[in-house]
Amino acid sequence: MPNATTRPKRTRRHRRTQREDAARNELVSRSLESAQQCLFSQDYGTAFVHYLLALNLAPALRDFANESFRFTLFKWADELDSIGRIQDLFDCYEQAMELFPVDEVIVNSMGEHLFRMGFRDEAAGHFYKALKLRPDFPEAKENFYRVANWLVERWHFLMLNDHGRNHKYQLAIKKAVEGGCSSVLDIGTGTGILGMCAKMAGAAEVYACELSKTMYELACEVLSANGMADSIKIVHLKSLDMEIPKDIPNRVSLVVTETVDAGLFGEGIIESLIHAWKHLLLPPPNFREPLSSPSQTGRVIPAGATVFGVAVQCHEIRRHHRLCVSSLGGLDLSVVGQIYSPVSCFADTEDSTEPYTTERLSRLRGGYIQLTQPFTALDIDFNNVQELEGLCSREVMQMRLCVTREGILDALAVWFQLHLDQDNHLSTGPQEDTCWEQAIYPVQTVFNTVKCGDEILVEVSCKDSYLRLCCIAIVRDGHTFQMDNATKGPSKILNANPESELCSALAGLQTTQEKPPRAFMLESSEIALLNNTAYHNSFQKAMSKLLVSLKSTRRSQESDTELDPIYVLDVSEGFSVLSLMAAQLDSDSSEDKQNGSRLVQAYSSVEKEHHQAMLRVLAKENGVLESALKFWLSQVEDDSAVLQRPSIEKLWSAIILDCIETCGLIRQKLLEKATLARCLLEDGGQIFPERIVIHGMLVESDTLLLESAVQGTEPTLGFNIAPFINQFTVPVHMFLDLSTLECTHLSEPVELFALDLMNNTANYTDKEVKVQVSTSGKVTAIPFWYQIHLDSEQSVSTFSEDSHWKQAAVVLQQPLAVSRGEWVRLSIRLHKSSISITAVKQE
Known part of the structure; x- marks a missing residue:
C-alpha cells in the first residue's frame, strides 16, 4: 500500500533530521564560541569566518548576534582596507548583506568604503538604500546629502524647471515624428522625458538607454507612473554598447539626445553619434549607397550646434x-x-x-x-x-x-x-x-x-x-x-x-644654458587658497604669538641651554604652506638667530610628491633648514595615526586642523579630530583654529528652489516626473557664492552656532535662535558661513572677498511667509558635521 510504504520513510527521515540538528547545533555553538575567542585575541578575519558559518547554519540567531557580527565585519574590513585587499573587503560586505539584506548600518558602511575608493555613484546608491531602510538614520542621511550630487546631479532639477528648453525639445520631437520618424532612440534618457515626448507625439517604437544605475531605475519608475513602461523599452547600457537585434530589433529613424555639457562635446556626444549612425540609426538622407527602402532615412535631434x-x-x-x-x-x-x-x-x-x-x-x-x-x-x-x-x-x-x-x-x-x-x-x-x-x-x-x-x-x-x-x-x-x-x-x-x-637663434647656441624654470601644478581650489592672503597673514600673527609664549615658558622652566623643540603639526587637506610658515617664523626670530637656536620642528601631512617637492623648494629658498620640515604621513603607519605623538615622550605644541571644506560644509569628523588633538597637546599648546562660529541669515531665493527640486504642481510637459526625482532633493546646497546669489535678504546676519575646538564641554548639539525679519517675503533658505577664530585676536571669514571657501545654505521644504518686524525661531542641530535647520514663526 502506498501509505504503508511512505510512513516508515518519513519516520526514518525525521530521526535523521533530529541527529543532523544536534550536529548542526553543536557546530553552531562551537563556531560562535570560536568567534568570541578570536575577537578577544583581535583575530577579526577568523572571527568573521566563524560568524558566517554559524549564522548561515542558524538564521534564527541573526538578531541575537547582529551587533557582534557588525563589529567583527567593520574591524576586518578596516584591516583588509589597510593592506590593500579591496576585492576581499567587498566580498565580505556582499556576504554580510546576504545575511542581513535590510541592515542599514552595514549597507551604509559599505557605501563609506565605496566612497573612499572613488566609486561615488555606487556609494551614493548604498547611502540612499540605507536611508530608505531607516529614514531617521543620521549617518546615512549625512552621507547621502554629501554625495547626492553624484547620485542625481543638480542640473536635472534645473533642466526640468527650464520650461523653455523642455518646450522646444518637445516641439522639435513632435515635428520629426509627425514628419515620418516612427522609431526613436533616446540616448542618455535621464528621467525619460524626451522618450516620453516621442511616444506622446505618436512614435510607434521608442527605445531609451541610460548608463547611470540610479537614473535608469528612476526612469523606469517614471515610465511606469506615466503608463509607458510597456511602450518604451529602456536598457541600462551606454549607447556605445548597444547592438541590433540584441538590445533593439532594428535601426531607428530618429535619435534624440542631450548628452552635451557646457563645452558641448565633454559628455561624448561625438563618439555616441558616430556609433549611432554606424550601428543604430537609419542612413542619413545624403547616403549614396542603394537602400532596400530609400524612403527610410535617419536624423538626429539636435541637428547641430554653433559654438x-x-x-x-x-x-x-x-x-x-x-x-x-x-x-x-x-x-x-x-x-x-x-x-x-x-x-x-x-x-x-x-x-x-x-x-x-x-x-x-x-x-x-x-x-x-x-x-x-x-x-x-x-x-x-x-x-x-x-x-x-x-x-x-x-x-x-x-x-x-x-x-x-x-x-x-x-x-x-x-x-x-x-x-x-x-x-x-x-x-x-x-x-x-x-x-x-x-x-x-x-x-x-x-x-x-x-x-x-x-x-x-x-x-x-x-x-x-x-x-x-x-x-x-x-x-x-x-x-x-x-x-x-x-x-x-x-x-x-x-x-x-x-x-x-x-x-x-645664434644666442641660443651658447654652451651655458640657464636651468629651465620650475613649474608646479595645484588644484584650482589650492591656488585660490594661496591667494587668500588674509587667512595666511592672520595665521602668521596667531602662530607668532603662540611661539613667543611657548619659548618664554621653556626658558623660564628649563635651566639647560638647549630647549626642547616646539612640535607643530599641519593636517590640512591638500596642499598647505602653514607648517612651513611656522618653521619660517622660527628662522626669522632675531633672538634665536643670535644664539643659533632653532626650536620649531614642523610636520606637514601633504602626501603628493609634487606637493612635497614644492614645499622643499620653498623651504630652501626661504632659508628654512631641511631638518626643520618633515612630512608626517611618511612616518606613520596609516592615515588613522596622523595625530599620534611626534615621539613617545613628547606632545604637540600646535595642531593645525582643516575645518571647513571648500564647498562650505564642516569637514567630517571634525569634533572627533579636535577631541583627539586636545589629548595630544602639551600644556599651553594650541589647536588652530580654536573656535568656529557659524553665521546665517534669512533669504528668499527662487534660484535655490529651482536647483533643489522640480517646482510647481503642474506635470512637466504633462508627465508625472516631480514626485520621483524630488526623492533625491537634499536640504543643504553647497558651492554657493552668497555675494552674487539672486536672493532677497529678509534679515540681518545672526550667530547660529559655535564650536569650541579647545573646550569640548562648551559645545552643544542643538540650539534655538530667534531672528527678526527686516523685509517681508517668503523664507526659502538660510545661507550660512563661518568666522574662523585662530585665537582670541585673529579671525577670518569664509564670506570675505578673497575667501577660497564658498558658502552653503539650508533650503526649507516649505517656504515660510513672513512680514517685517516678525520673529522667526530657528532650531539648529549639528550631528557630527551635518547641519540641519528648521524655521517657524515665533508667536
Missing part, C-alpha cells in the same frame, strides 16, 4: 588658476617658478582632465569684462556622419581676435547655440535665462596684459573629442608674444624682423 566665445578679464577666474601674490605670510612664493592649475587647453597635455572648467558668468563675484567681441569658434552638423568622423582629425584652426578693451586676459569664455531643428534653438549664452553654465578656458601664462588694437591668436581644435580653445600668442605692433604652456617654460618674443630672429 561662440569671447576673451574676458575676470579676477575670480584668475585667482583660481594663477598665483596672484608673490609673498605670503613671510614666505617668498616667487622662488618656486610658475604655479598653474590642471585645467589645460593644450591637446598634448599629460593630464586627462577636461581642458575647461565651468562657471555661470552672470554669477561670478566681481563680474567680468569682455576684451573682444564675441566670435564664432565652430559649427557642427550632427546629421553629417562624415563631418563627425572628421572632427578630431581637422586641422587646427587659428583665429585672430581684435582686442577692443584694455585689460588682463584671464580666460576665453565659451557657449553654444543648439539647433534642435530649423525652427527651434537653445542658447547657453551668459546673457540668457538658461539652466546652463559656460565653459571657461583659463589663461595661465605670465604675459597676459592686452591693449586696444592688439590681436589674440587663438587655436581651435578637437583632437581628442574635446573642444579646445587655446590662446597661443598676442600680436602687438608687429611683434608676436608667444603664450606657451606653463610646463614648457617662459613666454618667448618672436620678432617680425628675420635678422633679429637669427640673432636670437
Whole structure:
C-alpha cells in the first residue's frame, strides 16, 4: 500500500533530521564560541569566518548576534582596507548583506568604503538604500546629502524647471515624428522625458538607454507612473554598447539626445553619434549607397550646434588658476617658478582632465569684462556622419581676435547655440535665462596684459573629442608674444624682423644654458587658497604669538641651554604652506638667530610628491633648514595615526586642523579630530583654529528652489516626473557664492552656532535662535558661513572677498511667509558635521 510504504520513510527521515540538528547545533555553538575567542585575541578575519558559518547554519540567531557580527565585519574590513585587499573587503560586505539584506548600518558602511575608493555613484546608491531602510538614520542621511550630487546631479532639477528648453525639445520631437520618424532612440534618457515626448507625439517604437544605475531605475519608475513602461523599452547600457537585434530589433529613424555639457562635446556626444549612425540609426538622407527602402532615412535631434566665445578679464577666474601674490605670510612664493592649475587647453597635455572648467558668468563675484567681441569658434552638423568622423582629425584652426578693451586676459569664455531643428534653438549664452553654465578656458601664462588694437591668436581644435580653445600668442605692433604652456617654460618674443630672429637663434647656441624654470601644478581650489592672503597673514600673527609664549615658558622652566623643540603639526587637506610658515617664523626670530637656536620642528601631512617637492623648494629658498620640515604621513603607519605623538615622550605644541571644506560644509569628523588633538597637546599648546562660529541669515531665493527640486504642481510637459526625482532633493546646497546669489535678504546676519575646538564641554548639539525679519517675503533658505577664530585676536571669514571657501545654505521644504518686524525661531542641530535647520514663526 502506498501509505504503508511512505510512513516508515518519513519516520526514518525525521530521526535523521533530529541527529543532523544536534550536529548542526553543536557546530553552531562551537563556531560562535570560536568567534568570541578570536575577537578577544583581535583575530577579526577568523572571527568573521566563524560568524558566517554559524549564522548561515542558524538564521534564527541573526538578531541575537547582529551587533557582534557588525563589529567583527567593520574591524576586518578596516584591516583588509589597510593592506590593500579591496576585492576581499567587498566580498565580505556582499556576504554580510546576504545575511542581513535590510541592515542599514552595514549597507551604509559599505557605501563609506565605496566612497573612499572613488566609486561615488555606487556609494551614493548604498547611502540612499540605507536611508530608505531607516529614514531617521543620521549617518546615512549625512552621507547621502554629501554625495547626492553624484547620485542625481543638480542640473536635472534645473533642466526640468527650464520650461523653455523642455518646450522646444518637445516641439522639435513632435515635428520629426509627425514628419515620418516612427522609431526613436533616446540616448542618455535621464528621467525619460524626451522618450516620453516621442511616444506622446505618436512614435510607434521608442527605445531609451541610460548608463547611470540610479537614473535608469528612476526612469523606469517614471515610465511606469506615466503608463509607458510597456511602450518604451529602456536598457541600462551606454549607447556605445548597444547592438541590433540584441538590445533593439532594428535601426531607428530618429535619435534624440542631450548628452552635451557646457563645452558641448565633454559628455561624448561625438563618439555616441558616430556609433549611432554606424550601428543604430537609419542612413542619413545624403547616403549614396542603394537602400532596400530609400524612403527610410535617419536624423538626429539636435541637428547641430554653433559654438561662440569671447576673451574676458575676470579676477575670480584668475585667482583660481594663477598665483596672484608673490609673498605670503613671510614666505617668498616667487622662488618656486610658475604655479598653474590642471585645467589645460593644450591637446598634448599629460593630464586627462577636461581642458575647461565651468562657471555661470552672470554669477561670478566681481563680474567680468569682455576684451573682444564675441566670435564664432565652430559649427557642427550632427546629421553629417562624415563631418563627425572628421572632427578630431581637422586641422587646427587659428583665429585672430581684435582686442577692443584694455585689460588682463584671464580666460576665453565659451557657449553654444543648439539647433534642435530649423525652427527651434537653445542658447547657453551668459546673457540668457538658461539652466546652463559656460565653459571657461583659463589663461595661465605670465604675459597676459592686452591693449586696444592688439590681436589674440587663438587655436581651435578637437583632437581628442574635446573642444579646445587655446590662446597661443598676442600680436602687438608687429611683434608676436608667444603664450606657451606653463610646463614648457617662459613666454618667448618672436620678432617680425628675420635678422633679429637669427640673432636670437645664434644666442641660443651658447654652451651655458640657464636651468629651465620650475613649474608646479595645484588644484584650482589650492591656488585660490594661496591667494587668500588674509587667512595666511592672520595665521602668521596667531602662530607668532603662540611661539613667543611657548619659548618664554621653556626658558623660564628649563635651566639647560638647549630647549626642547616646539612640535607643530599641519593636517590640512591638500596642499598647505602653514607648517612651513611656522618653521619660517622660527628662522626669522632675531633672538634665536643670535644664539643659533632653532626650536620649531614642523610636520606637514601633504602626501603628493609634487606637493612635497614644492614645499622643499620653498623651504630652501626661504632659508628654512631641511631638518626643520618633515612630512608626517611618511612616518606613520596609516592615515588613522596622523595625530599620534611626534615621539613617545613628547606632545604637540600646535595642531593645525582643516575645518571647513571648500564647498562650505564642516569637514567630517571634525569634533572627533579636535577631541583627539586636545589629548595630544602639551600644556599651553594650541589647536588652530580654536573656535568656529557659524553665521546665517534669512533669504528668499527662487534660484535655490529651482536647483533643489522640480517646482510647481503642474506635470512637466504633462508627465508625472516631480514626485520621483524630488526623492533625491537634499536640504543643504553647497558651492554657493552668497555675494552674487539672486536672493532677497529678509534679515540681518545672526550667530547660529559655535564650536569650541579647545573646550569640548562648551559645545552643544542643538540650539534655538530667534531672528527678526527686516523685509517681508517668503523664507526659502538660510545661507550660512563661518568666522574662523585662530585665537582670541585673529579671525577670518569664509564670506570675505578673497575667501577660497564658498558658502552653503539650508533650503526649507516649505517656504515660510513672513512680514517685517516678525520673529522667526530657528532650531539648529549639528550631528557630527551635518547641519540641519528648521524655521517657524515665533508667536
